[in-house]
Amino acid sequence: MGKEKGVKLHGMWASSFCMRVELALKLKGIPYEYVEEDLSNKSHLLLRYNPIHKKVPVLVHDGRPISESLLILEYIDDTWKDSPSLMPLDxxxxxxxxxxxxxxxxxxxxxxxxxxxxxxxxxxxxxxxxxxxxxxxxxxxxxxxxxxxxxxxxxxxxxxxxxxxxxxxxxxxxxxxxxxxxxxxxxxxxxxxxxxxxxxxxxxxxxxxxxxxxxxxxxxxxxxxxxxxxx
Ligand SMILES: N[C@@H](CCC(=O)N[C@@H](CS)C(=O)NCC(=O)O)C(=O)O
Missing domain, CATH: 1.20.1050.10 (Glutathione S-transferase Yfyf (Class Pi); Chain A, domain 2)
Known part of the structure; x- marks a missing residue:
């Protein structure tokens, strides 16, 4: 982990938690690659990126994985500060x-x-x-x-x-x-x-x-x- 560049989202099409992340990335205008997971046969990468919960979504930024949708939203907002803020300032x-x-x-x-x-x-x-x-x-x-x-x-x-x-x-x-x-x-x-x-x-x-x-x-x-x- 750590060498790859860019933003990847491991998700599943019907997962609302993944939709949160996709919406945040789109609202902030961040390009990303989407990887669809089969939750009945999870990929080795998903299990490596989220070994504790083994769930989607996982956002991988420059090779570093972040899990839990609400935490990912905050990470996106904290990292890409040039686009409109998702979080209130106060x-x-x-x-x-x-x-x-x-x-x-x-x-x-x-x-x-x-x-x-x-x-x-x-x-x-x-x-x-x-x-x-x-x-x-x-x-x-x-x-x-x-x-x-x-x-x-x-x-x-x-x-x-x-x-x-x-x-x-x-x-x-x-x-x-x-x-x-x-x-x-x-x-x-x-x-x-x-x-x-x-x-x-x-x-x-x-x-x-x-x-x-x-x-x-x-x-x-x-x-x-x-x-x-x-x-
Ligand atoms: N609290 C997590 C929930 C994520 C979650 O429940 N993901 C489901 C899909 S909607 C999942 O990956 N389930 C696979 C499993 O439980 O094995 C979040 O907010 O990201």
Whole structure:
């Protein structure tokens, strides 16, 4: 490691965590090479670059690997300083965007995982928890960023927009699979207006996979998970 030059992203087409990194690279105008990983047969390079978690995304910059999508976003912003900043300049607001991105990953992503892979009472409870956590997120973000429009970062999307926006499409995937409404534009007007603006960006349209493709994959993976839970 260390001799190779340039930027490479080891990813998987349907991974929202990888979409975060792709969106950040595109927003900052950083050229990169994309390496698609087969997660059922991970490459030796992926295992070497991310021996602890063995997960995508991994960003390799001049031969040095960085894993964990939120950390990669910060690395990109810290390294390529000539392009518009993804992070707010004010240290307090930097702390707030990190807080909400972590809250999203720790609470809502976990609720989504249960909604996706489980059924019955476990799934029903996770749906309730998701709706409750979404309320907390919406109220908190609105308080912190109500002056910034249409994005939390102002006129251009930043770290928190990318961190949440890339993962948000899975909410629609889960709604399709479960038939349950998770996001309601009347109950969640602030987040609904924000995600509409985000999804209207050309970069986002070009980067995120289609809902139909995600629904097919997510349905297959859900069926596998349910089969193995009864086996
Ligand atoms: N916290 C990690 C999560 C990454 C993650 O869960 N990646 C999944 C794909 S969406 C993965 O590589 N899974 C392979 C595995 O678990 O073996 C991040 O933010 O980068």
């Amino acid at each position: 240290p307090y607001m930097r702390a707030r965007v990190r807080f909400w991105a972590n809250f999203y990953d720790q609470k809502l992503v976990e609720n989504c995982r249960v909604i996706w892979k489980c059924k019955g009472e476990e799934q029903t409870q996770a749906i309730k928890d998701f709706i409750q956590n979404l309320r907390v997120l919406e109220e908190g973000i609105q308080k912190d960023f109500s002056g910034e429009k249409p994005f939390f970062n102002g006129k251009c999307p930043g770290y928190l927009d990318v961190a949440l926006g890339a993962v948000w499409c899975w909410n629609s995937v889960l709604e399709e699979i479960t038939g349950v409404k998770l996001i309601d534009s009347e109950k969640n007007p602030f987040m609904s207006a924000w995600i509409d603006a985000f999804c209207n960006l050309g970069i986002v349209k070009d980067t995120l996979p289609s809902l139909d493709e995600l629904v097919v994959l997510a349905t297959d993976l859900r069926n596998l998970a349910l089969e193995s839970s009864v086996a």
